[in-house]
Amino acid sequence: MTKAREYLIEKGIVEAGSRGRLSLEAQLTLKLAILEGVRFDDYNLVDGKVTKMDVPAPVKLKAVKTKSSVMQAPVAMGRKPVRDKTQMRIVDKQGISTTLDYHPDCGQSIQFCRCTSLNAPSWIIDVEKFELI
Numbered sequence: 001m002t003k004a005r006e007y008l009i010e011k012g013i014v015e016a017g018s019r020g021r022l023s024l025e026a027q028l029t030l031k032l033a034i035l036e037g038v039r040f041d042d043y044n045l046v047d048g049k050v051t052k053m054d055v056p057a058p059v060k061l062k063a064v065k066t067k068s069s070v071m072q073a074p075v076a077m078g079r080k081p082v083r084d085k086t087q088m089r090i091v092d093k094q095g096i097s098t099t100l101d102y103h104p105d106c107g108q109s110i111q112f113c114r115c116t117s118l119n120a121p122s123w124i125i126d127v128e129k130f131e132l133i
């Protein structure tokens, strides 16, 4: 689909940047083009006359309000913290303290991890102290 005026400019019938009513020559050119099967966005033949058509404005999408319960993922809704502790702290025998907010064995956060026993991750050797905080 092309705009009629662009087509006419291409054919050298209308000057680029021109506005206003189309000349009879331009209208005749459009009429012949339409009869030959050229389709224009903005002009068409109505009752044998070249007529400017209303080009519909692009449809704007409206933001639709939804209830917040619809927006929440069902998984998140069903998730309740298993414990009120949010971190594990491990101190090794050298006194190096490591704090994690997830359980390395299952990858869940400390609060949501359902493992019955929480242990220090295996990469920490010589655990001196392990606590949930």
Ligand SMILES: [Zn+2]
Binding pocket: 103, 105, 106, 107, 108, 113, 114, 115
């Ligand atoms: Zn776990």
